[in-house]
Amino acid sequence: METVPRWWQAMTSSLAPSTVNHIRERVKQIETLPTIPAVFLPLLNLLNLPIDQVKLEEVVKLVSYDNTIAAQCLRMASSPLFGLARAPESIKSAVISLGLRKVETILLTCCMGNVFSVKDWTIDPTNYWRHSLGCAMVCRKFSEKLAASDGDKAYIAGLLHDIGFLVNCMTFSKEFAAAMEHASTQQVPLEEAELATMGFCHCDTGLALAQKWRLADDMLQAIAYHHHPERSHSAQPLVALVHLSDLLCRMRNLGYGYYERRRVDLAHDPAWAILANEYQALEQMDLARFSFELDEAVGEIAALVDIIFGTSHKE
Amino acid sequence: MAGMQIAGSLSSPPDGAAVIDPVYRQIRDLVYKVSGMYKSEEKLYLLVGGCERRMKQVGTKSPRGYWEHLTAHPSRDGELRQLLNELTIGETCFFRSQPQLDAVRKVILPELAADKTRQITRRIRIWSAGCSTGEETYTLAMNMLEESTALLKGWTVEILATDLNDRSIEAANTAIYGDYALRCTPEYFKRKYFSVVDDKKLQVRPEVKKLVSFSRLNFQDDSRMLFMKSMDLVFCCNVLIYFDGPSKSKVIDHFFTNLNYGGYFFLGTSESLLNLNDKFHLVHFPGAIAHWKPSLGGGKP
Ligand SMILES: C[S@@+](CC[C@H](N)C(=O)[O-])C[C@H]1O[C@@H](n2cnc3c(N)ncnc32)[C@H](O)[C@@H]1O
Ligand SMILES: [Fe+2]
Ligand SMILES: [Fe+2]
Numbered sequence: 001m002e003t004v005p006r007w008w009q010a011m012t013s014s015l016a017p018s019t020v021n022h023i024r025e026r027v028k029q030i031e032t033l034p035t036i037p038a039v040f041l042p043l044l045n046l047l048n049l050p051i052d053q054v055k056l057e058e059v060v061k062l063v064s065y066d067n068t069i070a071a072q073c074l075r076m077a078s079s080p081l082f083g084l085a086r087a088p089e090s091i092k093s094a095v096i097s098l099g100l101r102k103v104e105t106i107l108l109t110c111c112m113g114n115v116f117s118v119k120d121w122t123i124d125p126t127n128y129w130r131h132s133l134g135c136a137m138v139c140r141k142f143s144e145k146l147a148a149s150d151g152d153k154a155y156i157a158g159l160l161h162d163i164g165f166l167v168n169c170m171t172f173s174k175e176f177a178a179a180m181e182h183a184s185t186q187q188v189p190l191e192e193a194e195l196a197t198m199g200f201c202h203c204d205t206g207l208a209l210a211q212k213w214r215l216a217d218d219m220l221q222a223i224a225y226h227h228h229p230e231r232s233h234s235a236q237p238l239v240a241l242v243h244l245s246d247l248l249c250r251m252r253n254l255g256y257g258y259y260e261r262r263r264v265d266l267a268h269d270p271a272w273a274i275l276a277n278e279y280q281a282l283e284q285m286d287l288a289r290f291s292f293e294l295d296e297a298v299g300e301i302a303a304l305v306d307i308i309f310g311t312s313h314k315e
Numbered sequence: 316m317a318g319m320q321i322a323g324s325l326s327s328p329p330d331g332a333a334v335i336d337p338v339y340r341q342i343r344d345l346v347y348k349v350s351g352m353y354k355s356e357e358k359l360y361l362l363v364g365g366c367e368r369r370m371k372q373v374g375t376k377s378p379r380g381y382w383e384h385l386t387a388h389p390s391r392d393g394e395l396r397q398l399l400n401e402l403t404i405g406e407t408c409f410f411r412s413q414p415q416l417d418a419v420r421k422v423i424l425p426e427l428a429a430d431k432t433r434q435i436t437r438r439i440r441i442w443s444a445g446c447s448t449g450e451e452t453y454t455l456a457m458n459m460l461e462e463s464t465a466l467l468k469g470w471t472v473e474i475l476a477t478d479l480n481d482r483s484i485e486a487a488n489t490a491i492y493g494d495y496a497l498r499c500t501p502e503y504f505k506r507k508y509f510s511v512v513d514d515k516k517l518q519v520r521p522e523v524k525k526l527v528s529f530s531r532l533n534f535q536d537d538s539r540m541l542f543m544k545s546m547d548l549v550f551c552c553n554v555l556i557y558f559d560g561p562s563k564s565k566v567i568d569h570f571f572t573n574l575n576y577g578g579y580f581f582l583g584t585s586e587s588l589l590n591l592n593d594k595f596h597l598v599h600f601p602g603a604i605a606h607w608k609p610s611l612g613g614g615k616p
Pocket of ligand 1: 407408444445448483535554
């Protein structure tokens, strides 16, 4: 077994080393573990390149390998959530109206639907994808309100933040089912139920997968720390943004499918202070209105989930 | 930029159905700015309907012309008030917001019941402020009664309800309601807490009325507002939308004073405080927003 890198140890310091190894071993073993699809990583990497080094042709080529994905992408690009007056007819014209970065995130979203072949969903897949897509949308919108530069990165962080739940379904299905049961009957937050029943949570399993995929450091941090942004060492604002967006989604009908008996005080969450430090615009934010606007998007998010993720969990 | 950009959707529906004039979104934003009431995209047709009725009254045909009435005309303030009336007419009903009731019963009451300092008094005081004809008030009362055999066993619940309008108070005291007011009421509650008047009407039972007292009160009456002390919950739904910024701000300050530490203030489900008060914490419950007066010492209760 390869030695555990130091930064990994730092990132999972809250768990006993034996638990960490246990997770790593299990994640390694499973064959079903998403072999990341051919286009997914190249796309993610493009997102990290400076925009002037990304070639439109490259992106278009990557998508055109797969007709289903291309069709899903077009449908998503013409969603009211992107506010285009007319539906784009090709990926190329989508790029012209939405910009390359946005189209890349759309492509990534559609690829996600084909990455995972979960056989036994413990968490309801529809809820899971609505939560993930909702969180992605909120992350981007939130960045825009803050006039933060990287809304597209925030989107991807939101989309991926809970991938650990998928790992749970695939490799810890019995344990995770018990956690899910505990959470929904006690109406407590899912991450607390995981810790109480399994001793680790989707942040840990998600991190293991993200490392296997060799995702960039800020994505690792968003996946590992979105429930504890203060523990992040190099991507705090992004992680804080994901943290708040996750909570907001859960409070506005885009949660994990059960009633969470809790009160959420976003503006007095440590994550809020982290963001306020970075972005002045946060002070002006009208949280109530932001929530109402999210409510309006819920229907369309559900429709997109049907289209993009509907097939992946029916098989 | 404001919205979630969903705006694009309805102006160009794929099937070529009714196109909403973009002016209506301008009106929506104006209404939000002055009243804090947000008409979301799927409720936009209500706003359109309200505007169209007002357009007939003022005799203009185009939304653009009506926009002038709302913004440039000398009587614009009056017109805006008329429009707000149009938008809230007949809106009140029993069980208007289940998520608010869930927040009270599943999160807030357990929190209050567990609070050690309350073990002596075992009393909960609720104010239904701007209660209109009593639907909101009785809904609260029935839900509190549901808890009186469990979580609130041995507790006293007092519900004060006030409105400016005498006739509404009178109707609230009579407590007879028809189908429309009862349209969202679960059968269980109808059977348990109402008696049949005739085939169209139900009356609230005495044991529910016993929890509630109605009186007339104008929010602009400062000395009487100060008198409403020691509240645990204040509901003021769909009333402050009629107030201008400074008077709204003053009423909200009153509510803050009226509440106990750790108490909650609820607005209507699509209303915002518009950042008019920074002493309350805006808090989320699943599907509901409230404003929390921090406990002494700041943090969590
Ligand atoms: C739309 S109704 C709200 C009824 C109920 N709270 C609900 O949400 O279903 C508004 C009520 O506010 C009352 N109101 C308006 N101005 C007021 C004032 N200055 N003081 C007290 N009540 C007022 C009106 O009389 C009316 O009954
Ligand atoms: Fe999570
Ligand atoms: Fe989440």
